[in-house]
């Protein structure tokens with residue numbers, strides 16, 4: 159089994175989508191073993207507890223240096239022997255040391271079609287506000303590998319969503335979640351855990 163950790167900071171609807179997909183019989187080769195929140199009281203923690211998943215709170219503001227915060231994250235992930243890290247509404251920037259260490263083993267979901275409306279400063283409703291300000295007719299979501307460049311890693315999956323007349327950032331956010339993020343992220347987790355499990359087994363046979 160591929161051991162998965164989901165890193166969150168907020169509501170955790172993307173975490174929920176992964177847990178629901180697993181409960182429906184998908185993600186046969188992966189198991190969510192740990193949820194880490196960068197914020198105390200994040201509703202995502204409750205969602206994890208409802209599924210008997212271990213939780214940890216590692217608050218960014220408890221560390222003066224990002225290096226120390228990332229070292230604490232890495233320590234926790236190593237203690238659980240985590241193979242695959244999923245960023246699902248995780249609002250912290252990871253150091254290059256961290257993303258290099260976990261290269262090819264961390265993914266993120268971003269609520270736009272990268273390379274539009276992404277990078278530093280593009281998070282939450284700001285992404286959808288920017289799409290509406292620009293006047294695009296189609297937006298969507300992207301699941302990508304994480305490297306040291308914010309939203310800059312290799313793209314794994316993308317899905318388009320229509321912008322509708324009269325959309326607000328809130329209505330657009332909801333549609334992008336329902337029609338793209340909650341579908342793509344669980345699929346990406348399944349794909350990667352399948353591939354990683356195969357690689358593991360091939361290694362064991364050698």
Ligand code: GRF
Pocket residue numbers: 166167168169170171172173202246247248267268269282335339
């Ligand atoms: C999502 O829009 C995700 O794309 C972005 O942050 C939001 C998190 O929502 N990175 P949730 O916590 O999964 O409900």
